Amino acid sequence: MFTGLIEEVGTLKRKIPRPNGLALEIEAHRVLEGTKIGDSIAVDGICLTVTSMSPTGFTADAVHDTIRSTALGTYRVGSPLQLERAMPADGRFGGHFVSGHIDGTARLISRRPDGEAMVYTFDVGAWQKYCIPKGSIAINGTSLTLQRVTPETISISLIPHSRQVTTFDRLASGAVVNIECDMMAKHLYHFTQHEKQTDWAAFLGGDM
Incomplete structure (x- = not known):
């Protein structure tokens, strides 16, 4: 669950084709704090699972259905991406209920x-x-x-x-x-x- 309050604007560094879709390498800083592999991050509103991390960013996979139903296919290397970590149970709710499931x-x-x-x-x-x-x-x-x-x-x-x-x-x-x-x-x-x-x-x- 997310709030819709953007924490950081990251940058798409690489798109890697995978059999099940795409792997996205995203440069980021603030959203890495407290994040671990398996956590969820909303990338331009799309709830994606962190599959790997580095000191300067993270990687997340997007399956074919996600690519078809979102704007992911239009993104190019260098595109700015709005990022938000999933809301912690003890966090303040400042926006509205956002699931990260794009319509x-x-x-x-x-x-x-x-x-x-x-x-x-x-x-x-x-x-x-x-x-x-x-x-x-x-x-x-x-x-x-x-x-x-x-x-x-x-x-x-x-x-x-x-x-x-x-x-x-x-x-x-x-x-x-x-x-x-x-x-x-x-x-x-x-x-x-x-x-x-x-x-x-x-x-x-x-x-x-």
Whole structure:
């Protein structure tokens, strides 16, 4: 479990093809503190398991399904990556519940200044059904509040500090990002859709 509060921006040093996917060598410093092999680190929001470590970074494996359902395939050597260690049981919860299980991807459409803040608009496609104004979403692992929701897009706003400690200002128009919708919204949507399809008369053994 993660909070969506980015601890460090690392760098992708190497992509190594493996039979089951890719091994990613990532340069990092802060997230190495207290980390051991087998621990989880969110890499641009993707929960990955640390398979090896060095004084200057770590390696994590990504399987084919993870590569297909995330923006990993667009990453190049040198790409900046947002990193967060799994939340300790005695830690403070400053963001929202983030599982690190990416739902899919979105595409940056535009950015515009709004005073000292910057508003980013993304095309989220079908994932919009899980988005509500003032609700939560994780974009590349960052816990964010949805400012505006349209039938196909979402907009979020970042203050200068948030932009300094993340990679959002490095995103070019059209950039593909990982999104994880709020898990409560997904569960409620699934439950209500399932309710509509349930034949309660048959379930209860009589007419309703």
